Amino acid sequence: MERSSNIELYRIIVMLSIVAHHYVVNSGVLDIAKEDPTSLRSIYYYVFGAWGKVGINCFILITGYFMCKSDITLQKFLKLLFEVLFYMVVVNAILIISGVEPLSVGAIWSDMQLMTDVSSCFTSCFIIFYLFIPFLNILIRNMTREQHLCLIILCLTVFTGVSSLMLGKVEMNYVVWFCVLYLISSYIRLYQHIKNVRWGRVMVGMIFLSMASIVGLLFLGDILDKSLPQYFFLNDANKILAVASAVSMFMYFKELRIPQSKIINRVAQSCFGVLLIHANSDGMRQWLWRDMLDVADHYYTDTFVLHSILSVVGIYIVCTVIDQIRIGLIEKPFFKWLTGSRHFRILNEQLMPCGDTER
Secondary structure (H helix, E strand, O other): OOOOHHHHHHHHHHHHHHHHHHHHHOOOHHHHHOOOOOOHHHHHHHHHOOOHHHHHHHHHHHHHHHHOOOOOOHHHHHHHHHHHHHHHHHHHHHHHHOOOOOOOHHHHHHHHHHHHOOOOOHHHHHHHHHHHHHHHHHHHHOOOHHHHHHHHHHHHHHHHHHHHOOOOOOOOOHHHHHHHHHHHHHHHHHHOOOOOOOHHHHHHHHHHHHHHHHHHHHHHHHHHOOOOOOOOOOOOOOOHHHHHHHHHHHHHHHHOOOOOOHHHHHHHOOHHHHHHHHOOOHHHHHHHHHHHOOOHHHHHOOOHHHHHHHHHHHHHHHHHHHHHHHHHHHHHHHHHHHHOOHHHHHHHHHHOOOOOOOO
16 A cells, blocks of 8 residues: 555654654753753753654554554564664664673663563564554454544543643553554544544644643743753653644644655655664663764754754654665565565464455
């Protein structure tokens, strides 16, 4: 099935926002911004890096929207798994050889544990969540529209309402939350036919509210002379503005009409690779944001805005080129050989007999 360029453009913008988030939160620049949190310079950094959890929600909404009418195949899952393993091994090997990371059993073990971290590591949680998709599809295909909507309301009340309104403590990991987002995006795909809603205005409104919440908490903390969680309504994927912003953005781009673009689709193909490369490990984060780009020291320069934008775009471009090379030289030849194997076809039919079938 041909990729929809409007959704692929959305995917690119979302990944850029995630890179921008890492630019701010992994560089140490917020430690400097906290010294004068209500200055225009500090506010810029707080807002520029605010969209990481929104981006996570956006990616899962895309996954749910398309996968709710499909079934995962062994080939799809292996492509995902091999991409993760490839970058985990190759990037860490390069960092060790170049001396950025020490060669030690502890460091290797720490990197391997990321594959099984189901508390907060996006990559490992996404792989595990992917295995839940066939079972989630069985659930949504056997619920009525009313039951589906009630389940979404129940989940949002528990995971978003209680947490955002400070009514209680919510313990949550990403695998569970991704399943909630899957319910939302599958409902949109199966039943959402709202007319005359100007999603562009809704999206702008949610983004404005998100920025206002950040700035408001910064100034309130300054008035009270205490440090407040400036990202309170955005600091986790289940928070109300993180959810509302992601859903409104998704609805806007879903209904955006643009011509099909091979360039957009090709660039978007490497979005996950961009994430796996630039956010690979603590060693990569140290080298990229603190050593190479020296983000924190640019806080004091007159070119701090230009530096932030060029850094984010530059990283996206470089990582995309790297991933396209990987796809062309490694992934395509390997999976052409693998899927041509009779044993693979038999195993695929036994494990995933449904294949990709529309409802």
